[in-house]
Amino acid sequence: MAVYTNLGTERLAALIAAYDVGDLVSAKGIAEGVSNSNWLIETSGKDGGTGSQGARFILTMYERRIETADLPFFLDLLDHLSAADCSVPRTIHDRDGASFRMVDGKAVALIEFLPGVSPTAPSADQARAVGVALARMHAAAQDFPGTRDNDLGPGENCATLESCGSDALSQIDPDLPEVLPRARAIAQTWPSDLPRSIVHSDLFPDNVLMLGDRVSGLIDFYFACADQMAYDLAVTHAAWCFSKDGSRFDPALGQALVTGYESVRPLERRERDALPLLAEGACLRFVASRAQDWIETPAGALVTRKDPMDFVRRWNTYRALGQEAFA
Numbered sequence: 268m269a270v271y272t273n274l275g276t277e278r279l280a281a282l283i284a285a286y287d288v289g290d291l292v293s294a295k296g297i298a299e300g301v302s303n304s305n306w307l308i309e310t311s312g313k314d315g316g317t318g319s320q321g322a323r324f325i326l327t328m329y330e331r332r333i334e335t336a337d338l339p340f341f342l343d344l345l346d347h348l349s350a351a352d353c354s355v356p357r358t359i360h361d362r363d364g365a366s367f368r369m370v371d372g373k374a375v376a377l378i379e380f381l382p383g384v385s386p387t388a389p390s391a392d393q394a395r396a397v398g399v400a401l402a403r404m405h406a407a408a409q410d411f412p413g414t415r416d417n418d419l420g421p422g423e424n425c426a427t428l429e430s431c432g433s434d435a436l437s438q439i440d441p442d443l444p445e446v447l448p449r450a451r452a453i454a455q456t457w458p459s460d461l462p463r464s465i466v467h468s469d470l471f472p473d474n475v476l477m478l479g480d481r482v483s484g485l486i487d488f489y490f491a492c493a494d495q496m497a498y499d500l501a502v503t504h505a506a507w508c509f510s511k512d513g514s515r516f517d518p519a520l521g522q523a524l525v526t527g528y529e530s531v532r533p534l535e536r537r538e539r540d541a542l543p544l545l546a547e548g549a550c551l552r553f554v555a556s557r558a559q560d561w562i563e564t565p566a567g568a569l570v571t572r573k574d575p576m577d578f579v580r581r582w583n584t585y586r587a588l589g590q591e592a593f594a
């Protein structure tokens with residue numbers, strides 16, 4: 268499920284006519300994703316200036332979480348990274364040059380379609396390629412003129428868990444409230460002086476398109492913000508190097524990811540030293556948002572709730588292994 272809004276054929280055709288991409292040929296709702304409505308659009312002709320083959324696009328209607336005021340940052344970032352040869356989709360601008368339009372009070376954007384599929388059981392070669400792509404993205408974003416604060420830092424994540432409250436957390440899982448004191452400790456000891464850039468901050472396998480071992484697209488930049496680059500590597504490590512439920516850590520994937528990253532951008536000693544804490548902070552980030560979503564999403568809703576315990580298990584592993592998780 269990820270088409271929340273029914274846009275009739277005539278309205279879609281009128282919307283597509285605002286872009287220099289030819290006429291609407293087909294529009295199919297995309298099942299993946301939970302935040303926004305997405306359609307795969309085919310048109311009769313032009314590629315919207317992307318230079319890509321064929322005339323396929325992703326149309327996104329922003330439904331929740333995303334502030335319209337942040338859209339120029341996200342969409343300009345895609346254009347900046349794409350121009351710097353990162354595998355990132357470009358934004359198609361309409362005939363007036365605008366990167367997004369409003370339909371019934373909701374923002375919509377037309378995005379370059381990139382080929383590829385998201386791995387469900389990544390290999391070490393794929394993890395290495397993602398490390399390379401992440402480091403290239405960090406390097407390319409250094410001179411991006413836009414900026415956006417991270418509104419999901421450890422302080423905010425800790426406050427989110429506190430506001431859920433012990434009782435509600437324990438109804439999700441009896442072990443969940445145990446993370447509250449850990450969360451406070453992380454927020455208090457969080458570093459702030461590590462090298463920064465614009466970071467993706469949600470680079471899960473489902474946000475990476477791959478053709479075999481090659482990264483063909485990094486997508487879903489809607490949590491991107493200015494933050495410490497090693498934190499982004501830690502998020503990606505937590506997202507890629509465990510079984511889905513977090514019960515099994517695969518050190519070979521972790522090594523491949525970090526090796527790939529360092530082949531482009533070697534980590535400073537202090538970044539390496541901070542990785543275990545940053546990885547715990549990454550777990551806190553996803554435990555907090557998943558717990559909040561769990562409480563706010565009715566059990567019978569069409570959207571599948573993500574289990575916060577998947578990231579409590581990862582968190583336990585990082586606490587147990589410390590620096591060894593990054594050896």
Ligand SMILES: Nc1ncnc2c1ncn2[C@@H]1O[C@H](COP(=O)(O)OP(=O)(O)OP(=O)(O)O)[C@@H](O)[C@H]1O
Pocket residue numbers: 269297299300301302303304305325356378379380381382473474484486487
């Ligand atoms: N530029 C693109 N090229 C090709 N496919 C894309 C592109 N952008 C998105 N997709 C497809 O659409 C699906 C949904 O996109 P996305 O993950 O951005 O959904 P979302 O609801 O916005 O995000 P999320 O569920 O992560 O909050 C992806 O899994 C992918 O299959």
Ligand SMILES: N[C@@H](CCO)C(=O)O
Pocket residue numbers: 469471553556557573
């Ligand atoms: N990638 C996140 C969702 C976006 O915050 C998760 O798996 O919890």
